[in-house]
Amino acid sequence: RxxxxxxxxxxxxxxxxxxxxxxxxxxxxxxxxxxxxxxxVGYRALESLRLEKGYRAWGSDITPNDTPQEAGLGWAVKLRKNMDFVGRRALEKISGTALKKRFAGFTVDDREIVLVGRETILRNNEPVGYLTSGGYGYTVGKNIGYGYVRNADGVSDDFLASGEYELVVAMERTPAKIHLEPLYDPAGEKVKA
Structure with missing residues (x-):
């Protein structure tokens, strides 16, 4: 097949x-x-490419503890259709409420930094989450990490964009830039050919 x-x-x-x-x-x-x-090619090459594209990995980036909306995959859930699925009632309960955590991408410019996942995410000097995966993007030439940013009062686009970010890597703080779109081909043109 x-x-x-x-x-x-x-x-x-x-x-x-x-x-x-x-x-x-x-x-x-x-x-x-x-x-x-x-x-x-090996697994690390595939991992690098999926990080650049922002594809989630089951077991690290998405788990049973994350909703599709928190993971940025709400587009894949069809709540408007009259079709039952496992978890539907739980998603209906939280539909329309402010998300307390959101999946986001991060890059660091220092090529010596190695991101592997589990690095602490700091927003305005406060811990707000940790990376769920990380690696180097050879096409974009940057270190890439993904993780969830948490805030009890909600995590809107404005909240995410207005913060100053750092990652704690091997006990050292390093400046980071947040990304809400894939680093490689954000419009998805390459997969529509």
Whole structure:
């Protein structure tokens, strides 16, 4: 089964094949792609690309403790349709209320800083959350981290944009810039081709 989806920010394919056929299919793909200089990539390359695009990783960026709205994925939930799904009633209860936490991206300019996740997010010198994932974006040339910014009074776009941010990396504070849009292809043109 071939699905026209991406987890790296460029139009691509995801192949679902029987385990026993993976070697044969891998060999066929490598042979067919040789004229295009195809080569395998590792998990860290995929991680770098998904961070640049702002794709969430299950288990770190999104967990059962996060709502789709908090994770910036509210567009994927169809509350206006008369269709039941697990968690619908819980989402209806909080629909229209101010979010107490929001998923956001952060970059640091210092290339020596290594973000891996779990770094503390400071807003105006106060801890407001921590990074859920991090890494280096080779296409955009920046260190990238994602995490949730929390505020008991609500986390609006204005609240997020008006703060001065730092990340605590290895016990040292480093200036950070907040991003609410993907760093790579924010309009999503590359995946619409």
């Amino acid at each position: 071939a699905l026209r989806v991406t987890y790296v920010g460029e139009l691509g394919w995801e192949l679902h094949v029987p385990i026993a056929a993976t070697g044969e299919i891998f060999d066929a793909l490598m042979a067919a792609g040789a004229k295009h200089s195809i080569r395998p």
